[in-house]
Amino acid sequence: MYKIFGFKPDWRFGRVAEVEFSIPRGGSYAYLVGNFNAFNEGSFRMRKKGKRWSIRLELPEGTWHYGFSVDGEFLPDPENQERETYRRLSYKFERKVSVARIIAEGGFFHRPSATYLYSFAGRTHVIFRSLRGKASRVVLRAGNGEIVMRPKTHDDIFEYFEAVLPGKGPIEYSFLVETGEKAIEYGPFDAEPYRSESPKWVFGRVFYQIMPDRFEKGPSGTPGGEALRSEEFHGGDLAGIAKRLDHIEGLGVNALYLTPIFESMTYHRYDVTDYFRVDRKLGGWVVFRELVRELKKRDIRLILDGVFHHTSFFHPYFQDVILNGEKSRYRDFYRITGFPAVSEEFLEVLKSREPWSEKYRELKWMKRNYESFYSVWLMPRLNHDSPEVKRFIKDVMRYWLENGADGWRLDVAHGVPPELWRGVRKAMPGDAYLFGEVMDDARLWLFDKFHGTMNYPLYELILRFFVEREIDAEDFLNGLELLSAHYGPAENTMYNFLDNHDTERFIDLVGDERKYLCALAFLMTYKGIPSIFYGDEVGLNGGGEGLSAGRTPMKWDEGEWNLSLLNATKELVRLRRENRALQLGEFRPLSFKDGLLLYERIHGDESVLVGINYSGERRTIEVPGRYLLEGRKKIELAPWSFLVLEG
Secondary structure (H helix, E strand, C coil): CEEEEEEEEECCCEEEEEEEEEEECCCCCEEEEECCCCCCCCCCECEEECCEEEEEEEEECEEEEEEEEECCEEECCCCCCCEEEEEECCCCEEEEEEEEEECCCCCEECCCCCCCEEEECCEEEEEEEEECCCCCEEEEEECCEEEECEEEEECCCEEEEEEEEECCCCEEEEEEEECCCCEEEEEEEEECCECCCCCHHHHHCCEEEECHHHCCCCCCCCCCCCCCCCCCCCCCCHHHHHHCHHHHHHHCCCEEEECCCEEECCCCCCCEEEEEEECHHHCHHHHHHHHHHHHHHCCCEEEEEEECCECCCCCHHHHHHHHHHHHCCCCCCECECCCCCECHHHHHHHHCCCCHHHHHHHHHCCCECECEHHHCCCCEEECCCCHHHHHHHHHHHHHHHCCCCCEEEEECHHHCCHHHHHHHHHHCCCCCEEEECCCCCCHHHECCCECEEECHHHHHHHHHHHHCCCCCHHHHHHHHHHHHHHHHHHHHHCEECCCCCCCCCHHHHHCCHHHHHHHHHHHHHCCCEEEEECCHHHCCCCCCCHHHCCCCCCCCCHHHCCHHHHHHHHHHHHHHHHCHHHHHCEEEEEEEECCEEEEEEEECCEEEEEEEECCCCCEEEECCHHHCECCECEEEECCCEEEEEEC
């Protein structure tokens, strides 16, 4: 069940509820899971409270979807009969889950806070919230003027209104709320707008993500390795990346995100055995230092991938637990549910001479006494309550920042308690960009934890509009603006993508170069930090299923490249990098209807007009005066095409 124990002011979301979730006790451990952590174990561990498992959370108001995971098995709330099928294309989740509706009294709401009053890039955003259908018009009174607030977006409970003012200093203001029956004064307020503390360098960057094993081999090559499962090493290494820096720089991208490069037993390296060593199969420390030097010369920033939800089974600390059991000094480093952590039979199979792929399959089904990532035996879960684990994470992250990295992408960030990330953020240099893998609603992971997250909710909207056509242009816009209302200034530092190492290739999903470029044009002209996954620029197709679908080895035979796609990508990257309006500008929707997306990005005296015709029909757009093309006030867009005009 869930119980609301009251509401209190919050500097991020204006107001939050203290909510207790509980379930009758059973099993050896339990977690609260929901769309606030992508239904992932690890982050919200429940405690024993009498005969129940229990946990308290502070949640913003609204509708939340949740359930429980007991000994790794998902359960909807048996004491809450309100359930819905919750579906997310972006991380392939569909399940009947429980619903929590969290709403305080009162039809209207505003409080100066990070998502209701904030300044960004020299302007101030003011947000007002109403229960749906309660306000017919909202007027902002600031200084000696009045501004009719724009109806911004709505969800199933609330609607939001927005006004954008020039300047970033303290303001005195109030609201006049018209209900159809009467006008209500709301306020006054006298406040300093919230300003986010993000590394300034990120706004001028376009990212390029590489999975090193699948990219390119260096001149002399590096040793391969035996795969634990059926996946094979392809032999890509850091020298191979250095070898192709002319290609990377030629795209115009100027930030590199590498999936894990640390010592590991697999090609993907999400099972780390030594966090302080560059994998020898990637070339080791010397090659890493050479790559860092070359990146610095070219002003290309470097982001590393940190795996701190779990380690490898073969990490020395976990091996000490296997060897010494309860006497191990690392027994509290992991989530051990009983000793011995594995049986003698498990160890016999592990030590056998069977091929690794066969051993892996056998071990998969054997009973174990430790928690792990999605019940994968190879990836034992860290105990994030341990001070030693917290210290270890900070030490690793600082070490690599001191040795050439400019920031971190944190793997399975939604499976680690947000309080841990808050401590990490405080311990890192202010200019290090930190973004987490949070595959659903990221509100609990922003502001004082990460500068941004991998923007899976935006990816969800992109899939539903550009791929599945489940929503129309108006619904797409409403979804964009709802994310804006939820995230406030943090949406400007979200890591945005069309695909990555855990998804299918977007070019395969849409099956059409024109449609792909329409989506890419949107990504490069929208708010947030855009990224390209290696090979997207030349039309690299994926293969296989599941997480490995997009991890195709890069093709370096230019005869197999889609050169028109490559040139279009370069031009969009150039536009993004050269135009401050695209990096920092206000988003102004002009028309989202019948497959046509028409909007402006405006920053000071710079502006950009973007038109995307995502339909099979020709569309005519009216061009505002500042963008007139050879005096033409109207421009016709061909089916599945886009236009970007600078004002």
